[in-house]
Amino acid sequence: MALTMQTMTDEQRKSVAIEYLKAFDNGGVTSSGGSIIDLFADDAQVFFPKWGLASGREQIGRLFADVGGTLKSVAHHYAHFNCIFSGSDTVVIEGTSHGEHRDGPWRAGVPAWAAGNWCDVFEIRDWKIQRIYIYLDPDYAGKDTGRYPWLDTD
Structure with missing residues (x-):
């Protein structure tokens, strides 16, 4: 792990996290034309x-190739993000999305129990992502309903 060279502000860490999400929406390409992988530390x-x-x-x-290979498109809803800062290197972003999985489309809230709500926990230092834990329902198209009798899928 590299030594910390400079202290980043919460807004700077948030900007790195947003760049990652926008690159994901753009097929893995950053706003500068680079690879999404360039946003990560070597040992992330x-x-x-x-x-x-x-x-x-x-x-x-x-x-990313495995997961991205199942997605035809994804769009995060940036205007509705809830960002939480811990006072250290951690940024938590809660949000919604829509898109199309190979098994079908999804949109947060349609239906209320389906995919599209997510929360990512980032650790960002020295302008590089050190860690992301992604929390979401990977059943984007809502096909795994038979195991949950409380879901009204009619």
Whole structure:
């Protein structure tokens, strides 16, 4: 792990997190035309439900290829983000999204129990993402309903 070279403000950390989300919406390409992987420290970690923990840029690239390969499109709703700062390197962003998975479309709130609500916990230092834990329902198209009898899918 690299030594901390400068202290970042909460807003600077938030800007790195937003750049990551926008790159994800843009097929993995950042606003400067680089790869989303460039936003990560060499020893970064990313957790995604039903995939697990990816450590290092190579595994993170594999995770994004696996997950991204199931998505036709995704759009995060930036105007509705709730950002929480811990006073350290941590930024938590809660939000909503819509898009299309290979199994079908999704939109937060349609229906109320379906995919589209998410929360990401970021650790960002020295303008690099050190860690992201992604919390969401990876059943984007809402196909896994049979195991949940309380869902009214009619």
